[in-house]
């Protein structure tokens with residue numbers, strides 16, 4: 593599912609919003625992100641998923657120049673991120689959403705206007721008003737959900753082509769999360785904004801995202817269209833009387849193999865016909881994600897749209913749709 597025609601926002605067919613090649617960041621303790629290569633087509637809503645410490649914030653930091661890469665290259669709409677012309681094209685909303693508490697909501701939006709040449713005050717005010725947030729209220733007196741709404745208004749008022757969000761809804765109650773999710777989707781779809789959103793909430797990702805970047809232990813494990821990633825897999829259950837993987841599994845690419853008594857359960861990318869005595873089912877997005885996150889040695893998977901021509905990444909293609 594492509595949520596909006598990317599050409600409306602970018603003026604170029606098939607534009608790439610974000611492209612990483614061999615991107616890496618090393619701290620004294622070790623690599624936070626390594627060998628990261630992918631392409632995110634414009635107009636997608638992309639979920640950035642992975643366990644704590646996986647490298648998600650590092651990737652967002654590299655995209656916003658808050659973090660300097662140790663190696664590799666990252667481009668925003670074809671322009672290196674450290675090029676000044678890349679700056680006006682993206683907006684970033686960090687986990688802590690820094691806002692001046694003593695400013696009123698109206699002051700906050702005026703500040704947005706002064707700092708951003710392409711500012712869209714009508715859009716920013718619409719986002720604030722649709723949540724019944726009073727423009728004259730001081731930011732420090734707002735609830736967490738209302739503050740998040742103001743932060744969203746600041747981000748969308750900038751009219752970014754690429755919106756980067758670091759766990760934007762983590763501190764919201766389910767109702768506010770649902771409201772903010774709908775707001776984010778409708779604003780992004782209306783303008784063809786590309787969104788990259790890190791999140792630990794699988795349901796949120798399933799509802800909102802049509803593209804996924806899955807990171808574990810600083811490495812990209814899976815990247816591409818949700819609609820292609822999940823159906824590339826099959827869950828099978830069968831007998832494993834001697835407690836080892838049966839020979840029937842050999843033609844398939846096994847992402848995860850688990851023994852349950854005399855039975856096994858495996859998540860596969862089928863490489864041929866499945867054994868007739870296996871019980872077969874379609875996995876959910878959650879089952880696929882968890883299997884990859886638990887199996888660091890499984891071959892990473894990139895859909896056609898997510899691949900860059902980089903010999904350093906091992907890719908196994910899914911036929912282009």
Ligand SMILES: Nc1ncnc2c1ncn2[C@@H]1O[C@H](COP(=O)(O)OP(=O)(O)OP(=O)(O)O)[C@@H](O)[C@H]1O
Pocket residue numbers: 619620621623624642643644645646647648649650651
């Ligand atoms: N400034 C830093 N100095 C040293 N190590 C860092 C720094 N920032 C991040 N790291 C390390 O890099 C790794 C990746 O961290 P990162 O914050 O990118 O993970 P994350 O996926 O965003 O995690 P979380 O879900 O917990 O927010 C971690 O091991 C972390 O300790």
